[in-house]
Amino acid sequence: MKSDLVLSKAHLSYWLRQLRKEADLIGPLRSTDGDIVFSSVENIHDIVADCPANLPCQKEFLFPQKEEMYKFSPKGTERPGNHKKRVIFGIRSCDVSAVGLMDTFYGGQYEDDFYMERRKNTFFISIACNRPDSSCFCIGLGTGPFLKEGFDIQLTDLGDRHMVQVGSAKGRQMIKGFDHIFRRPKKADYDDQYEANLSSQSKFEKRITLDNVRRKILAGKVPDSFWEGVASRCFQCGGCVYQCPVCTCFNVVDWKDGGAEKGIRMRIWDGCMFKGFTKMAGNVWPAEQIAARTKRWYFHKLLYWPEQSGKFGCVGCGRCTITCPGKIDMATVANRLEKKD
């Protein structure tokens, strides 16, 4: 059950201020060194709402870089958990799509309770992209620049006002009690939204259809030497896996408080691009060669994700393009593969 509303920009900060009374408001803020970073909003006017290319992505709030799973001591264990209610304002369509993929991955037969707990308490107000960045390629994947479904609330900037689309129960919860600031859209609002969408679509510099790439790999047209070439440029910095809103790998470590019998079992981000990720006793090392690791990352996103869930493990956010010092990011590699015969 979706519904559309219109909100004057003059009312936006009022609405967010009210929402902040019930939850931690997270939004895109400019850090002192100029980057756009998602963090807790103190002053609503600091929000930078027109920022397609933010780094890092929002996954920190659902799958933090370091999650305390269990505190242990001789007395027993305790699960700290995270029940903080959060409203995340200003994430982009591709990232909403990425959250959808994470939901699939962390849900399923073995439901990850740490993720689900955070997810349950997180509300998203996303913004459709009127000005995609040069690194964006969501358009070829159907994961942006605006969404038809999968969002809680999707805003489209119409100049002096926003089109507000409500797409979930969480979305309805966020507009409840605010009838006085929202109004029903008129034809002119829909016309402007249509214009905004159309003009956004025409602005993409990158047109990549991963379907073609996938077909080429499946047809055996990509030799291992191609992956070796890609891998030879990898610095193993892990930027790609850490920045990617779809990458989910982690390590589990027990941290001990000095020599004492108490400490914390926590999970921390890990990445298949790192040496040692697959190392086993007896020195068996399935992905010892860096080429095997690079290929593994690409195959997971391009072949196995579609096989398992019908969707690519990439939403075209372009963060790996911005991050990768070796220029072997998804867009670049996919482009090369598309041109290859």
Next chain:
Amino acid sequence: MKNTKVHWTCKDVTRKKNGKRGELYAPVMVRVLDVVEMTPDVKLIKVEKPKGFSYSPGQFLMVSVWGAGEAPISITSTEGVHNEIELCIRKVGLVTSALHNLKPGGLMGVRGPLGNRFPVEMALGKDILFVAGGIGLAPLRALVNFVLVRKGDFGRAAMIYGSRGPSEVLFRDDLKGWAAKGMDITVTIDRKAEGWRQNVGLVTEFLGKQKIPIKEGYAFICGPHIMIKNVMRDLSLMGMPTTHIVTTLEAHMKCGVGKCGHCYMDGKYICTDGPVFEYPELKKSGAF
């Protein structure tokens, strides 16, 4: 035949304990009942079986000691044969050392049973060859005992078991007991050693010397990667249909439930899609 997932009681055990929704990563604390030193670096640890816990041959547990961490360990006992859960653990690093330090009366965390099981029903009425190398005997032992108590349901059973040296031969009592039940057992060590009067050589050298018709028989294999690879290849060259060859794999595992990504190999999670695989599946992936 598909490897059906039979049990998923981890959540249930946890749920009963906490009276609420399952915690995927919460170990259940169980009491250590007995610790037997099998070789200088291998111990058999027997722990109490939690209420409502049931498992099948081939499944494993994420075993943990707070402060050291978790490690995947195969269940080497067999339901209906052993009252306790038995784990055979080789000391190789941090977690396994902490496990070796456990004494009877101590506590160990377990999550599971995890993973699929040996699809042993495929071999009903047929002859079975077990091939084990080193600690790989641990998961196979669960299956051997499973098969031997159902002797009437299967044909003949034979085993080739290889160790590096005489002091590393595991489960000597079981081996004797199985032989007494009519199982044809070949124990071999890699290199000649003083006082050793049994076979010497790699397990592959003894393939085909049992009274198991290769073309109709079934093989269940576990051991080091390279041994698995060679045994599967040789058996199939000797004429055993690849669909009759089953193995169980090891991988670096951090979660055991398909989330951490460590065990991921060619589109499969060894922890949840495996650890037991049939040869054709592995051949497809190119790793074997």
